[in-house]
Amino acid sequence: MKRGKLVPEARIDLHGMTLDQAHPALTRFILGAQSSGKRLVLVITGKGKIGEDNFLVSRQRGVLKRQVPHWLQMSPLSQAVQQVSPAHIRHGGDGALYVYLRRQR
Template identity: 30%
Template sequence: MSQDNVEPDDENLFRQAIKGVKPLKQQQADTGKPKADRARIAASRARALTGNTSIVIDGLSDQFVIDVAPEEELMWGANGVQASQLRKLKSAQIPFDDSIDLHGMTVERARELLWAFLAEAVKQEIRCVRVTHGKAQRKDGRTPILKSHVNTWLRQHASVLAFTSCIPRHGGTGSVYVLLKRTMLEGRED
């Protein structure tokens, strides 16, 4: 409708309806939402980028790490693992078919590689592997970080039946033999 077609009564009614109304000073409508707290948003984004290191989707958690001494011998077996199996593992009577060395890696990198290594070993139906974590004898007297994490992670992994420190020629207390579950592929005779 153009202004030429506006009836005088309509124009008077309109002016009466808007009497006392002040023109807007801004061109944007107020949606009623509170202004964004830019500092809080920036902090939230920074936390998202660094990630939450206490719980990891791969299942290897750092929420509670069992501290171990540099020369401490490690030995653990899941429920149902016989003591005779642990003794055989400890004395290297169960040969390991693959090995990974985590020396000098960050905790995050070691976790990624260990998870991938164990997944591949299970996929290939390997019964026993060796994981070298090192002893990290620290001058400040603190516990070895990587050894403590590996000790904790292996206890959490669903495919790990048992682990124990190696004999000296295979790394001693700086390495562990890891006994893995096997699903026994179809047609396999052993």
């Protein structure tokens, strides 16, 4: 996976979504991919916006990039996910994750 030679069987692009939109979309995608027998999927989170923060208002950058790995470790997704690793640059690099799924029982 690290060399980018494996080709993900499916992908979801979450960047631009809010947390409230992204969490159910990710859940549907992961569970649906597992139920259809897929083993390697790509989750695109985006890298987060880069810009100046107002010193009076603290804005977090890259919220999806930080939150998605936590969601993948929590139920119900934790039962479907076997491994998560950063994507190769050709598949999105720092703004994407490879998610290796368990076989459905």
